Amino acid sequence: MTLVVEVEGLTKTYGPLTAVDHISFKVQTGEVFALLGPNGAGKTTTIRMLTGLTRPTSGRARVLGLDLARELPRIKKQIGVVPEQSNLYDELTARDNLLFVASLYGVPRRERGLRADELLRRFRLEEKRGAFFARLSRGMKRALTVAAALIHHPRLLFLDEPTVGLDVVSAHGLRALVGRLREEGVTVFLTTHYLEEAERLADRVALLVRGRIVALDTVEGLKAHVKQRAAVEMYLTSAMGQERLRFHGESVEAALHAAMTHAEAEGKRVMTVNTLQPTLEDAFIQLTGLSAEMMQVEKEGR
Amino acid sequence: MWRDDLRGIFYIALKDMRAYYLKPPNISWGIFFPGALILAFAIRTPGDLQALAPGLVAMTALFSATSMEAIVITFERRTGALERLLLAPVTLPAMLAGKVLGGVLFGLTIGIMVLVGVTIGFGLAAWRLVPAFVVLIMATAAFSALGAFVSVAVREVFEAQTLANLVRFPMIFLCGVFIPLSRLSATLRMLARGLPLTYAVEGLEAALLGTPGWPMGLDLAALAGFTALLFALATVILRRRLD
Numbered sequence: 001m002t003l004v005v006e007v008e009g010l011t012k013t014y015g016p017l018t019a020v021d022h023i024s025f026k027v028q029t030g031e032v033f034a035l036l037g038p039n040g041a042g043k044t045t046t047i048r049m050l051t052g053l054t055r056p057t058s059g060r061a062r063v064l065g066l067d068l069a070r071e072l073p074r075i076k077k078q079i080g081v082v083p084e085q086s087n088l089y090d091e092l093t094a095r096d097n098l099l100f101v102a103s104l105y106g107v108p109r110r111e112r113g114l115r116a117d118e119l120l121r122r123f124r125l126e127e128k129r130g131a132f133f134a135r136l137s138r139g140m141k142r143a144l145t146v147a148a149a150l151i152h153h154p155r156l157l158f159l160d161e162p163t164v165g166l167d168v169v170s171a172h173g174l175r176a177l178v179g180r181l182r183e184e185g186v187t188v189f190l191t192t193h194y195l196e197e198a199e200r201l202a203d204r205v206a207l208l209v210r211g212r213i214v215a216l217d218t219v220e221g222l223k224a225h226v227k228q229r230a231a232v233e234m235y236l237t238s239a240m241g242q243e244r245l246r247f248h249g250e251s252v253e254a255a256l257h258a259a260m261t262h263a264e265a266e267g268k269r270v271m272t273v274n275t276l277q278p279t280l281e282d283a284f285i286q287l288t289g290l291s292a293e294m295m296q297v298e299k300e301g302r
Numbered sequence: 303m304w305r306d307d308l309r310g311i312f313y314i315a316l317k318d319m320r321a322y323y324l325k326p327p328n329i330s331w332g333i334f335f336p337g338a339l340i341l342a343f344a345i346r347t348p349g350d351l352q353a354l355a356p357g358l359v360a361m362t363a364l365f366s367a368t369s370m371e372a373i374v375i376t377f378e379r380r381t382g383a384l385e386r387l388l389l390a391p392v393t394l395p396a397m398l399a400g401k402v403l404g405g406v407l408f409g410l411t412i413g414i415m416v417l418v419g420v421t422i423g424f425g426l427a428a429w430r431l432v433p434a435f436v437v438l439i440m441a442t443a444a445f446s447a448l449g450a451f452v453s454v455a456v457r458e459v460f461e462a463q464t465l466a467n468l469v470r471f472p473m474i475f476l477c478g479v480f481i482p483l484s485r486l487s488a489t490l491r492m493l494a495r496g497l498p499l500t501y502a503v504e505g506l507e508a509a510l511l512g513t514p515g516w517p518m519g520l521d522l523a524a525l526a527g528f529t530a531l532l533f534a535l536a537t538v539i540l541r542r543r544l545d
Contacts, residue, residue: 053385054545073303076391083389087382091321103313104390106306 002029003062004156004187005050010059012045019045021211022059032178032188034198037208038290043191044084046208047160050189051081064156077105080149084160086141090134094125094144097133098151105152119147139170146177157181159190163197175201199280207288215287222283231276234259236268243268246276303393310392314400315407322374323408332412336362336419355420356506356513357479359434360441362416364470364499367409367442371449372462375401380459385544394544395537398450402533405446406439413438426510433509433518440525441502447532448498454540473499478507498528 005027012020020042027033048054061068098116123143163171206216249255343354378384477499505521507513
C-alpha cells in the first residue's frame with residue numbers, strides 16, 4: 001500500500017509558542033485518518049501546513065509523493081480541502097461558487113457545468129443552485145463547501161472539523177459521505193474533537209495533545225490499551241429507587257463478583273448486568289490524561 | 303505553474319467584478335462621485351473647465367480603484383474566503399495580482415467614463431484620449447496596488463477605510479490640483495513627489511492639456527515604480543499575516 005502523506009518531525013512555532021511539536025506519521029492510500037484532540041492541540045495548524053497555507057518552522061512532509069516545500073503547486077492540484085469555516089462566497093450563487101472553484105483548478109470549461117450540476121445533485125442542493133451562498137442554511141453551506149472541495153476529483157481530501165455546528169441530520173449525511181468517498185478510493189484526512197466521530201469514521205486515529213502525537217493506532221488498537229481492566233455495568237433497584245453502578249476488576253468474573261457482592265450486601269435487586277467494552281473515550285482518557293468533557297467544553301466555548 | 307497563476311489572476315478578478323464591483327450601488331457611486339467633483343470645481347473656478355479635467359480623472363481613478371478593493375480584501379480575510387483562494391493551485395502573489403486586477407478594471411471602467419465625458423464635455427481634442435488612456439492604466443495600477451497595501455496592513459474593514467482616507471486626502475491636497483507644485487514649499491514639494499497621485503495628475507495634464515512639466519515617460523515610470531513597490535510590500539505583509 002502506497003503512502004499518501006508522510007510527515008517527519010513537523011514543527012510550527014509562533015514566537016515562544018510551539019503549536020505543533022515534532023510530529024511524525026504516515027497516511028496510507030484509501031484510508032480515513034483522523035487527528036483527534038482538544039482545541040489548541042495543533043490539529044488545524046497541521047492541516048494548514050499540509051495544505052500549504054502555513055509554512056512549517058522545521059520538519060519535512062511529502063503529500064502524494066511530492067515534497068511539500070518544493071512541489072506545493074502540484075500537490076494543490078490533487079488535494080481537496082474543507083476548512084473548518086464554510087468560506088465560499090456569499091455574493092455568488094451555489095452553482096456559481098462551484099463554477100468559480102472549478103475554474104481556479106483548471107477544470108476544462110465544458111466540464112465545469114456538468115461537474116457542478118452533478119455535485120449539486122449528489123449533495124441534494126439542486127433546488128438551491130440559484131440561491132446565494134449567504135442565504136443557505138448552515139448545513140447546506142457545509143455541504144456546498146465539501147462539494148467545492150471535490151469539484152476537481154482530488155485523490156486526497158482534508159476535512160477540518162467537518163461536522164462542527166451542524167445539526168444531527170447534516171452531520172449524519174456528512175459522515176455517510178466520508179464512508180462513500182473511502183469506497184471510491186479517496187483518502188480522507190480529518191481532524192475532529194468528537195470522539196464518536198473518530199471512532200465511527202477513522203481507520204486510524206492519532207491523538208494530538210499540546211502539539212504532540214501521544215498515540216497513533218487503529219481504533220481497536222487504541223482500545224486495546226485499556227482492555228487490561230474489565231468492567232461491568234449493573235442496574236439495581238431498591239425501595240430508594242433505581243441506580244446504575246460500574247465495577248472494575250482484573251477479569252470479567254472478578255468485576256462481576258464485586259458487583260454481586262455489593263448488591264447482596266446492600267440488599268438491592270439486580271435488574272440487568274452488562275459487560276462493558278472499552279470505548280475510544282476510555283482509551284483517550286487513559287492515553288492523554290484529559291477528560292472527554294474538556295474537549296467538548298473547549299470547542300463549544302470558542 | 304505560470305499558467306495556473308495566469309488563470310487564477312483572471313478568474314479571481316472576474317469573480318471580484320461580478321461579486322463586488324459591478325453591483326448597482328458601486329456603479330452609481332462611480333458616476334455620482336465625479337459629478338459632485340465637477341460641480342465643486344465649477345463653482346470654485348467657473349469658466350476654466352478644461353483645466354479641471356486631469357485632476358478630475360485622476361481623483362476619480364484613485365477613489366474607484368482603492369475604495370472597494372480595500373474593503374474586499376479585508377472582508378475576505380475576515381471570512382476566510384481569501385485563504386480559500388490560496389488552497390487552489392495559485393501562488394500568493396498571483397492571488398493578490400488577481401485582487402489588484404479587479405481594482406484596476408473597476409478604476410478603468412469608471413475612469414474611462416469620466417475621461418470620455420470630460421473630453422467631449424470640456425471640448426478637448428479626441429486624439430488626446432490615447433496618451434491619457436495610457437496614463438490612466440498606469441495610474442489605476444498604482445492606486446489599486448495602494449488599495450491592496452492598505453487592506454493587508456489592517457485587520458478590520460473600518461480600519462481599511464480609515465487608513466485609505468488617511469493616505470488619500472493628503473494626496474489630494476498635495477498632488478497639484480488645488481495648489482500647483484511650484485507654489486508648495488520645498489519640503490511639501492518633496493513630499494508630493496513621494497505620492498502616486500502627483501504623477502497621475504502631472505501625466506494627465508501633459509496628455510490632456512499639453513502642459514509642460516516632467517516628461518510623461520518619467521511620470522509613467524514613477525507610477526510603475528509605485529505599483530511594483532506597493533504590490534511587493536502587500537505581498538510580504540500578507541504572507542507574514544497568513545503564516
